[in-house]
Amino acid sequence: MTATTMRAAGTAAQGEKQPRVQNTGKRLGAVAVRLGAIATFALILIYFALFAPGFLSSFNLINVVEQSAILGVLAFGMAVVIIGGGSNVTEGGIDLSIAANMGLCAAVFATVLQAGYPDAVALLAAIACGVAVGALNAIAVVGLGILPLLASLAVMNIAAGAELTLTQNTVVGAASPLLAFLVSGSFLGISALAWCLILFSAIMLVFIHKTTFGLRLYAVGGHPEAARAAGINVPLHVGFTYLFSGFCAAIASVLAVSRLSASTPGSGEMLLSVLAAALLGTVFSRRLVPTIGGTLLSVLFIGFLANGFQLLNVSSYWVNGVQGALILLVVAVTSFARGPEASR
Amino acid sequence: MSVSQETSASGAQRLGGFIASYSVVITFLAICLFFAVASPTFLTGANLYNVLVNNVVMLAIVALGLTIVISSGGIDLSVGVSVDMASMVFVMLLAAGYGGVFGVTVGLLAAVAVGVLNAILITRLKISPFLATLGVLFIGQSTQQLATSGGQPIYLITGYAGDQFNAIARTSLFGVPTPVLVLIACIVVVYLLLHRSVFGRAVQAMGAQPGVAWYSGLAVPRQQSLVYIGCALLCGITGILLSATVKSYVPLSGNAFLLDAIGATFIGTTLSAERRPTVIGTLLGVLLLAVVKNGLLLIGWNFYWQQVGIGVLVFLVLAVSFGLRRARQ
Numbered sequence: 001m002t003a004t005t006m007r008a009a010g011t012a013a014q015g016e017k018q019p020r021v022q023n024t025g026k027r028l029g030a031v032a033v034r035l036g037a038i039a040t041f042a043l044i045l046i047y048f049a050l051f052a053p054g055f056l057s058s059f060n061l062i063n064v065v066e067q068s069a070i071l072g073v074l075a076f077g078m079a080v081v082i083i084g085g086g087s088n089v090t091e092g093g094i095d096l097s098i099a100a101n102m103g104l105c106a107a108v109f110a111t112v113l114q115a116g117y118p119d120a121v122a123l124l125a126a127i128a129c130g131v132a133v134g135a136l137n138a139i140a141v142v143g144l145g146i147l148p149l150l151a152s153l154a155v156m157n158i159a160a161g162a163e164l165t166l167t168q169n170t171v172v173g174a175a176s177p178l179l180a181f182l183v184s185g186s187f188l189g190i191s192a193l194a195w196c197l198i199l200f201s202a203i204m205l206v207f208i209h210k211t212t213f214g215l216r217l218y219a220v221g222g223h224p225e226a227a228r229a230a231g232i233n234v235p236l237h238v239g240f241t242y243l244f245s246g247f248c249a250a251i252a253s254v255l256a257v258s259r260l261s262a263s264t265p266g267s268g269e270m271l272l273s274v275l276a277a278a279l280l281g282t283v284f285s286r287r288l289v290p291t292i293g294g295t296l297l298s299v300l301f302i303g304f305l306a307n308g309f310q311l312l313n314v315s316s317y318w319v320n321g322v323q324g325a326l327i328l329l330v331v332a333v334t335s336f337a338r339g340p341e342a343s344r
Numbered sequence: 345m346s347v348s349q350e351t352s353a354s355g356a357q358r359l360g361g362f363i364a365s366y367s368v369v370i371t372f373l374a375i376c377l378f379f380a381v382a383s384p385t386f387l388t389g390a391n392l393y394n395v396l397v398n399n400v401v402m403l404a405i406v407a408l409g410l411t412i413v414i415s416s417g418g419i420d421l422s423v424g425v426s427v428d429m430a431s432m433v434f435v436m437l438l439a440a441g442y443g444g445v446f447g448v449t450v451g452l453l454a455a456v457a458v459g460v461l462n463a464i465l466i467t468r469l470k471i472s473p474f475l476a477t478l479g480v481l482f483i484g485q486s487t488q489q490l491a492t493s494g495g496q497p498i499y500l501i502t503g504y505a506g507d508q509f510n511a512i513a514r515t516s517l518f519g520v521p522t523p524v525l526v527l528i529a530c531i532v533v534v535y536l537l538l539h540r541s542v543f544g545r546a547v548q549a550m551g552a553q554p555g556v557a558w559y560s561g562l563a564v565p566r567q568q569s570l571v572y573i574g575c576a577l578l579c580g581i582t583g584i585l586l587s588a589t590v591k592s593y594v595p596l597s598g599n600a601f602l603l604d605a606i607g608a609t610f611i612g613t614t615l616s617a618e619r620r621p622t623v624i625g626t627l628l629g630v631l632l633l634a635v636v637k638n639g640l641l642l643i644g645w646n647f648y649w650q651q652v653g654i655g656v657l658v659f660l661v662l663a664v665s666f667g668l669r670r671a672r673q
Contacts, residue, residue: 324482
């Protein structure tokens with residue numbers, strides 16, 4: 001399983017076509033960072049494999065992939081927003097509403113199922129809801145020119161409030177053939193939820209790294225003025241990223257409902273992990289921009305970290321802190337390799 | 345905008361510009377008027393006092409800290425950690441029988457330590473403020489969980505500690521409650537620092553033109569460090585006020601300030617033509633959020649609808665301000 005994801009990440013890095021950087025030293029530095037990040041990842045995995053009982057069992061590995069599915073889908077949505085909006089943190093692309101949106105979609109999905117409608121209707125309703133919230137972001141950012149950080153913050157409040165209003169802050173139970181399939185279905189010994197992450201990653205890899213649209217998205221995020229001069233419809237592309245992150249929130253909500261057989265309050269807490277995964281993923285790319293492979297790697301990394309600690313019987317209270325410290329470590333190394341002028 | 349353009353602008357355009365700049369003020373006044381009519385209790389002294397002490401003071405102090413940080417072009421996601429650290433250390437020291445002054449001092453130092461950590465990460469290790477403070481936020485959450493065996497609150501309602509808390513939160517000078525006096529002091533200090541001092545100009549320059557600030561010979565790392573430490577100190581003050589008001593330390597409670605404070609600061613930026621954060625703007629943003637929360641409660645909206653209401657309102661204020669400005673350009 002790990003081999004597949006590693007390979008997937010490898011193709012992602014190779015698939016990134018870009019002009020040669022003149023400065024050899026800097027290029028070597030970036031390579032060192034990428035290798036360093038992957039080496040850190042590998043070392044921690046090796047440590048767990050040696051000392052955490054049962055870590056390497058296929059059951060456990062698939063379990064981690066399964067647990068990472070929700071975070072993964074959300075992180076892809078966030079990564080696409082950051083790709084299209086640029087990675088400037090206060091003015092660039094960011095979608096703070098993605099986790100709250102997932103909560104709202106889950107509530108819609110579970111409520112529609114409980115009202116007796118079939119899976120297809122519930123799924124459509126969830127996706128419509130997610131994309132509608134995404135459209136609100138898109139209108140605010142593209143149409144009105146509100147800073148993404150700010151616009152999505154307001155939308156986050158709206159979505160979280162709407163979820164609370166819909167569910168009255170309670171657990172809405174849900175059961176359906178689709179959910180049953182997601183929980184218990186399996187193919188080639190890999191469960192349906194894990195397949196969801198694998199397939200979604202594969203589609204995203206092709207979509208972002210192998211299509212003209214993906215390349216244009218990077219152009220828009222990297223240098224909007226240049227992209228406009230080159231004839232790319234910048235607002236269209238930026239607007240799309242928010243619709244897409246809304247779509248990702250809807251997909252993730254279905255996975256979340258299937259895992260817990262219910263929609264539960266409190267999904268907004270995932271926001272920080274999603275941000276961490278999407279931003280941490282940038283260190284796996286040569287130009288230090290979000291990539292699908294890098295995002296997937298960091299999602300799995302976060303998943304393995306929590307899982308390894310659990311198996312080592314380390315208190316779960318440590319997990320957040322170690323996750324935070326690792327983000328800082330990886331990013332510090334990155335910005336050193338970037339050179340002094342890029343650090344600003 | 346040059347003078348000739350100003351004079352040639354039509355009346356409608358000028359009205360649009362006025363609304364774009366003062367949409368927060370107009371909204372604030374309109375909302376106050378609405379609640380004053382809709383709820384008989386809104387304009388009573390007791391209610392306004394309640395809004396000021398319970399909804400405004402603490403959020404405003406955190407938002408002032410964020411105003412400095414955002415002025416410098418950064419962001420601080422770890423404000424909640426600074427609040428919690430001050431609160432935790434203060435309450436734990438009181439629980440162990442130490443004096444109030446000692447507890448407050450060490451509590452504030454704990455918050456400053458968070459700021460120093462942020463400053464080191466940002467200026468020495470060159471980590472972007474967003475990621476650095478995100479990392480500190482995670483670490484701070486773990487620290488609190490480990491220190492309180494998973495998030496057990498500490499309540500000190502009565503006795504010696506209770507008296508110490510009362511001395512902070514329940515006293516007043518010339519009829520003004522102590523927390524409000526603390527807020528006024530913070531406002532004056534931050535206003536002078538940010539808008540009337542050399543330090544403030546350096547901070548503004550860093551935020552508006554980081555490259556130019558650097559090449560002009562500003563000691564960017566030193567100023568940046570002061571920015572994050574100052575923000576953490578303000579959050580620490582909030583932490584002390586928070587634990588004194590609720591007479592307890594509840595782990596991870598500081599995070600509730602983060603999004604409101606960011607929202608208030610950015611709502612405040614709509615006041616300035618260059619969209620820069622200002623002390624006055626931030627305070628208006630805080631007042632707007634506080635009044636809406638209180639007013640919706642008074643007219644009987646439940647907590648869930650309040651959140652939707654605030655989200656929609658903030659969205660509309662931003663939409664009007666940004667939208668009109670864009671239409672004019």
